[in-house]
Amino acid sequence: MSHIQVVEGSEAVALAVKACRPQVISAYPISPQTHIVEWLAKMIADGELETEYIRVESEFSAASAISGASATASRSYTASSSQGLLLMTEVLYASAGLRLPFVITGVNRALSAPISIQVDHQDTISLRDSGVIQFYVESSQEVYDTHIAAFKIAEDHGILLPVMVCMDGWILTHSYEQVSFMEQEEVDSFLPPFQPVNFLDVNDPKTLGSYAEDDVLMEFKYAIHEAMQYAKGRIKEIFSELAMVTGRDHGGLIEAYRTEGAEIILTAMGSMVGTVKVAVDEFRSEGKKVGLVKIRCYRPFPFEDIWNAIRGAKVVAVMEADFSMGSEGAVGMDLKAKLCGRPDAPLVIDFITGLGGREVNKGTIAVIVQKAEEVLNSGLPLPEPCWVDLNPAILQ
Amino acid sequence: MNITLGTVVKGGTSLDYKTGSWRDQRPVIHEDLCKACGQCEMVCPDSAVYVVDEVYIIDYDYCKGCGLCAYECPPDAIEMVPEEK
Amino acid sequence: MSIPQIARHEALFTSGHRACHGCGIALAVRHILKATGKNVIVVTPTGCLETFSSPYGYSSWGVPWIHHLFENGPSVASGVAAALKAQKQDSVRVLVIAGDGSTFDIGFGAISGMLERGDDVLYICTDNGAYMNTGGQRSGASPTYSSTTTDPAGKESLGKTQMMKDLPAIVAAHGAPYVATASVAFLKDLQKKVKKAMKSRGPRYLQIDTPCPSGWGFPPERTLEIGRIGIDCGLVPIFEMENGKITSIRKIKKKIPVTDYLKAQARFRHLFADKRGQAEIANIQAIADRSIENYDLIRRSSKE
Numbered sequence: 001m002s003h004i005q006v007v008e009g010s011e012a013v014a015l016a017v018k019a020c021r022p023q024v025i026s027a028y029p030i031s032p033q034t035h036i037v038e039w040l041a042k043m044i045a046d047g048e049l050e051t052e053y054i055r056v057e058s059e060f061s062a063a064s065a066i067s068g069a070s071a072t073a074s075r076s077y078t079a080s081s082s083q084g085l086l087l088m089t090e091v092l093y094a095s096a097g098l099r100l101p102f103v104i105t106g107v108n109r110a111l112s113a114p115i116s117i118q119v120d121h122q123d124t125i126s127l128r129d130s131g132v133i134q135f136y137v138e139s140s141q142e143v144y145d146t147h148i149a150a151f152k153i154a155e156d157h158g159i160l161l162p163v164m165v166c167m168d169g170w171i172l173t174h175s176y177e178q179v180s181f182m183e184q185e186e187v188d189s190f191l192p193p194f195q196p197v198n199f200l201d202v203n204d205p206k207t208l209g210s211y212a213e214d215d216v217l218m219e220f221k222y223a224i225h226e227a228m229q230y231a232k233g234r235i236k237e238i239f240s241e242l243a244m245v246t247g248r249d250h251g252g253l254i255e256a257y258r259t260e261g262a263e264i265i266l267t268a269m270g271s272m273v274g275t276v277k278v279a280v281d282e283f284r285s286e287g288k289k290v291g292l293v294k295i296r297c298y299r300p301f302p303f304e305d306i307w308n309a310i311r312g313a314k315v316v317a318v319m320e321a322d323f324s325m326g327s328e329g330a331v332g333m334d335l336k337a338k339l340c341g342r343p344d345a346p347l348v349i350d351f352i353t354g355l356g357g358r359e360v361n362k363g364t365i366a367v368i369v370q371k372a373e374e375v376l377n378s379g380l381p382l383p384e385p386c387w388v389d390l391n392p393a394i395l396q
Numbered sequence: 397m398n399i400t401l402g403t404v405v406k407g408g409t410s411l412d413y414k415t416g417s418w419r420d421q422r423p424v425i426h427e428d429l430c431k432a433c434g435q436c437e438m439v440c441p442d443s444a445v446y447v448v449d450e451v452y453i454i455d456y457d458y459c460k461g462c463g464l465c466a467y468e469c470p471p472d473a474i475e476m477v478p479e480e481k
Numbered sequence: 482m483s484i485p486q487i488a489r490h491e492a493l494f495t496s497g498h499r500a501c502h503g504c505g506i507a508l509a510v511r512h513i514l515k516a517t518g519k520n521v522i523v524v525t526p527t528g529c530l531e532t533f534s535s536p537y538g539y540s541s542w543g544v545p546w547i548h549h550l551f552e553n554g555p556s557v558a559s560g561v562a563a564a565l566k567a568q569k570q571d572s573v574r575v576l577v578i579a580g581d582g583s584t585f586d587i588g589f590g591a592i593s594g595m596l597e598r599g600d601d602v603l604y605i606c607t608d609n610g611a612y613m614n615t616g617g618q619r620s621g622a623s624p625t626y627s628s629t630t631t632d633p634a635g636k637e638s639l640g641k642t643q644m645m646k647d648l649p650a651i652v653a654a655h656g657a658p659y660v661a662t663a664s665v666a667f668l669k670d671l672q673k674k675v676k677k678a679m680k681s682r683g684p685r686y687l688q689i690d691t692p693c694p695s696g697w698g699f700p701p702e703r704t705l706e707i708g709r710i711g712i713d714c715g716l717v718p719i720f721e722m723e724n725g726k727i728t729s730i731r732k733i734k735k736k737i738p739v740t741d742y743l744k745a746q747a748r749f750r751h752l753f754a755d756k757r758g759q760a761e762i763a764n765i766q767a768i769a770d771r772s773i774e775n776y777d778l779i780r781r782s783s784k785e
Contacts, residue, residue, distance in 0.1 A: 023567035024560060052563035057594030061556035064549065064591070068560025071547050072522065074567050076560070094550050099402030160402070198404040200522045200545035200561065202573050205407045207540035209531075209548030212403065216537055219399045397538050408490050410497035410534070410541040418502070438668050439705060441507035443496045446484050455484045458496035462503035462694075463702030476702075 002246070004180045009140040009172040012179045013105055013165075014039035016147035017077050018049045019187040020103075023194075024069035024076045026054040026062040030084040031117045032169035033107035037079055059084035063091035063104070070100040071208055073199040075151065077102060081169060082109035082123045089127060096131025096161050096224055098208055101154035101196075103147065106134070106166040107173055108270065108321075110356045117169070118357020120321035121270060124166045125298075125330045131224045133163040133231060134299040136269035140177040142250050143167045146296075148182070149235075149242050152191050156238075159231045160197065161224070166298075168271040170357075186245055228300040235297055253302035255294040256309040258284055262291030264372045265310050265346070267331065268319040269295045272353070272360040276319070279365040290369060295331065303338040313346045317372040319365075321354035328385045347375055350385035364388055415442060419461035419479045423454055429473035436465035436474060493519060493543035499533040503701025505665045505691030505708070506530050506607045510578060512668050513605060516675035519544055521574050522561050526554035526588060528580035529614040530607065552587040554579045555595035558602040566601075574679060577604045581622035582612040585646050589621075596655035596684045603678050603685045606648065609693035617696045617748075621646040624716070625768060626761045627748045634751035639761050644768075652686040653722050659685040661721040665692065666708030670731070674721065690717045698747020707745060714739045715769035718776040732780045736773070739766045 007015070013036045017025070027037035043049040052069075056062045059080050066076035080088060085106055095102070106124040110116040124134060133153065137143045146165050154163040167173060182190075198206055212220055236252035243249040258280055259265055268276045273294045283290040293309045293316075295302070310316050320329040327333065332350030339345035351368050354360040367388055375382060425436070436452060437445040444459040445452060454465075466474040489496060493514035500507040506529055514521075523546045525531045531548045534541040549557045554577045562575045584592060584606040595602060611629050612618040619629035623641050628634040632641045653660045659678050663671040671689060678685040692708050694701040711717035712731065716739060719731035740762060743749035752758030752765075773779055 024563045026560070052567045054559055054563050054600075055598060056556060056559070057590060057597070060553060061559070061591050061594055064553035064556035065560035065563065067549055067553075068524065068547070068557035069564040069567075070560075071557075072561045072564035072568075074564035076564075090550055091553065097402070098549070197401055200547060202520050202522070202545060205519075205543055205545045207405050207407050207409075207535055207542050207546050208403065209546075210403045210405055210535040210537040210540060211532060211548075212537045216397065216399055220403060223399060223401075403537060405538055405540050407540050407542040407544065407546065408492075408495045410495050410539045411489055413497040413499075413536075413539050415497055415499070438512075439508065441500060441504045441511070441704075442498070443489075443492050443494065443511060446488060448485065453484065455489070455496065457484075460502045462704075463700070464503055464508075464704060467702035468705055 002180045002182055004178060006176050006178050007140065008035065008174060008176055009143060009167065010035035010174065011039050012140045012144040013147060013167070014043065015181060016144045018043055019182065019184060020148060020151045020191055021075065022051050022077045023074035024052045024054065024066060026056050026065040026078045028056050028059050028062045028080070028084065030059070030081045032109060032173045033079045033081040033105065035173060036105060036107070059087040060091060063088035063095070066102045067091060067095045067100050070102045071098070071200050073194065073196050075194040077104070079105035079107060081107040082111055085123045086111065086126060089130065092127060092130045092132050092162060097220065099160040100162065101160050102162050103150045103154055104162060104164045105147070106164045107169045108166055109169040116356045119169045119171055120355045120357065121166070122322045124164060125322040127164070128299050128330060131161055131228070132299065133161055133228070133297070134166055135164070135297055136166045136295065137172070138271055138273040138294065140172060140179050141248065143172060144179050144181065145242060145246060145248060145250060148187060148191060149238050152238050153231065153235055155194050156234055157197055158234060159227050161227060166270065171271045180248070182246060190242060190245055232300050232302060251294070251296055252305065253297040254305045254309060255296060257292040257294060259291035259293060259309045261289055262313050263289040263376060264315045264317060264369060265291045265293055265313040266317045266319055266368065267293045267295055269298060269331070270321070272319065272321070275360060275362065276365060279362050282362070283369065288369070298331070301334050306335065310346055311344065315372045315376045316346045316348045317351055317368050318348060319351050319353050319368060323352050323355070332385060347381045349375055349382050351388050352385055353388045358389055414457045415460050416457045419459060421461045421463065421476045422456065422459065422479050423461070423463070423465050423474045424477055425452055425454065426473045426475065427451065429471050431471050431473070433470060435468050435470060439464045439468045495541045495543060497539060498541040499536065500529070501695045501701070503694045503704045505609065505693060505704050507533070508665045508704070509607050509671065509689045509691050512672050513578065513675050514544065516672040517574070517576065517679055520572055521576050523576045523578055524554050524558045524561060525577070526579045526583040527551035528583055529609070530578060530580065532614050551583055553591055554583055554588055555591040555602065555604065559595050559598065559600040562601045575602045577602060579604070579606055580614070581606060581608040581610060582620045585621035585648055593655065596652060596657050599683050601682045603687070606688045607691040608688055609691050609696055611696055613693055613696040626752060626765060628751055629748070639751060639757060649686065649688055649722065653725055657684045657686055658724055662688045662690070662719050664690040664708045664712060664717060664719060666705045666712060667719070667731070696748070698750070699745055703745070710737065710742045710745065713737045714742050715773040715778055716742060718772050718778055720776055727776070730776055730778060733773070733778050734780065736779060739769050
């Protein structure tokens with residue numbers, strides 16, 4: 001039987017990690033992630049968590065240390081945000097290439113410059129090419145459940161990749177919500193000890209990290225892509241398995257919310273999904289055929305599941321808190337690329353919202369849906385992504 | 397060669413690559429002068445000197461002909477001779 | 482008489498690696514692993530050693546080995562050590578074998594963190610004074626007035642003007658219990674120091690002078706001899722420091738002038754090409770003399 005407590009989002013993460021029995025944790029502070037590693041430190045100091053906790057001197061070393069630990073057959077974890085995540089970029093690509101599984105919490109925060117500690121998704125989205133699996137969560141409950149699933153996904157022998165659980169900084173990490181916790185026996189039963197395929201073992205010496213010539217490199221990279229494709233099915237299975245234990249089903253790679261018969265479908269990730277669900281309920285009660293696809297797993301990009309949810313809709317309004325400078329929003333580009341050439345594809349509009357913590361509220365969503373309705377009526381796509389709530393008065 | 401999971405290979409597989417082909421000169425141990433001091437075996441960067449029943453032999457499969465063994469041999473028992481094709 | 486096949490395979494660092502003729506690093510690694518035995522996990526950052534020992538499909542490593550990135554040798558090693566501790570594997574030890582580019586420059590922050598935390602890692606730096614793997618660019622370990630490809634001698638320059646970073650002193654200042662220097666010129670001493678370092682726990686540092694025929698410009702058979710000349714002129718002090726105090730010094734039996742070292746290597750040849758070099762040679766001699774004094778490298782006669 002589970003127990004319920006009101007906890008800070010960061011504490012929910014720490015308790016999830018603790019339940020997974022990590023053998024090595026590395027810690028480096030950066031707002032708004034710091035509470036997570038502080039909760040874990042306190043648990044260790046009070047004898048509630050037995051683990052090796054490495055107080056590293058940079059995020060680069062935080063990711064490197066857990067890579068070394070994973071290579072030495074230990075379940076490993078760290079957390080970071082924004083600048084820290086980017087500092088880890090090189091390590092994440094390398095560890096994905098070496099097929100070293102571990103879990104990182106990516107607490108979302110805007111990227112410098114200008115420096116900001118407010119939330120947006122640019123930091124984790126910037127890592128989308130790396131081979132790291134990415135989940136975006138809506139609530140503290142989902143963040144707790146997803147971390148537990150994340151270790152099982154990372155360590156699956158058909159996957160063996162780092163997994164990043166992305167949660168909005170401040171909004172989720174520093175707010176207090178009711179969370180239902182699993183019993184330790186339930187977690188242990190769901191998540192057995194880490195059994196790597198290859199590891200550094202004096203009884204069976206192996207070489208990790210050879211250099212590759214042009215006759216093999218492409219195949220090594222393709223193998224990562226294959227693992228991510230395989231992961232799509234396995235992720236759904238693992239989340240289903242967890243839902244059977246907890247009774248809570250957050251969905252698989254996506255959650256389709258009131259998409260049946262929808263003409264306009266919004267897509268969103270992270271905590272803004274909660275607001276969008278409220279807005280969708282209001283639109284529906286007004287008779288507007290509006291639905292939502294919550295993207296839970298962003299990498300691998302769950303196109304097949306999104307397609308099943310959006311086919312039949314006329315317009316898809318992608319809401320995203322990131323932008324690829326010189327082009328468009330990343331999620332919009334991913335979706336448009338996959339829809340390209342399909343005869344019955346809906347029109348896709350890319351909406352850039354919530355950069356640097358700019359509030360995404362029902363007013364924002366109303367503007368988005370209004371624009372979507374204009375496109376629906378005209379039948380013509382917007383030539384450029386729409387920066388919602390941009391204040392032109394202060395532009396020079 | 398097939399790829400492996402995460403680039404992992406077994407150690408010792410370098411033995412499949414015979415660096416002896418890099419030589420343009422080869423060491424020859426004159427056994428009558430050799431004092432079996434072991435210096436040649438110590439100083440070879442390629443582990444290409446072996447001792448079998450106190451006799452020192454060069455592993456020509458891997459010897460690159462760097463000349464360290466000959467240069468360091470205390471009784472000058474090793475001669476570098478041009479490699480013949 | 483034929484080479485026993487088993488013997489070849491039993492080596493902890495097997496033949497067939499792609500090091501240059503006469504490579505000081507390859508020689509050092511052979512002896513490091515002879516001294517440690519097989520119960521070690523080795524972390525090597527990007528560099529000469531990593532490249533020549535691990536082309537895909539051809540690995541020389543008879544011990545478990547990981548190459549991750551260029552600047553994170555110490556942090557990966559910290560993670561490996563933590564994992565072994567979590568698994569209570571006391572008998573397996575962790576080594577980093579890294580070049581000077583990684584140690585002195587790009588990995589400097591990481592080694593400082595590892596030392597400050599007191600992680601149980603033996604960090605061995607094979608120092609060939611430049612980024613030799615990529616053709617010999619200047620590093621913090623390049624000797625003063627050496628010519629490297631990013632600080633070359635030319636009409637307006639005589640090579641690197643800065644002093645070599647004193648890594649052993651920096652490591653000792655972090656409180657590392659064992660800090661030592663060694664050279665491939667004295668292989669038994671090198672093994673002895675590795676064995677001694679393996680006897681204790683915590684962060685330990687060994688810097689090995691590994692002359693580089695390709696990069697320094699001397700014939701490959703002279704690798705050990707160049708090492709000896711570097712030691713005997715005072716530029717390469719060989720010592721041990723335990724808990725901050727010097728506990729052993731390799732004394733110079735007969736001091737030789739730095740010119741013997743400099744004129745034997747192409748990377749210093751520019752100093753002899755014109756009169757401008759004379760002042761720099763004198764500067765290098767002063768550096769050597771200071772090193773001799775600081776480390777008390779010359780045997781004093783009873784009369785002094």
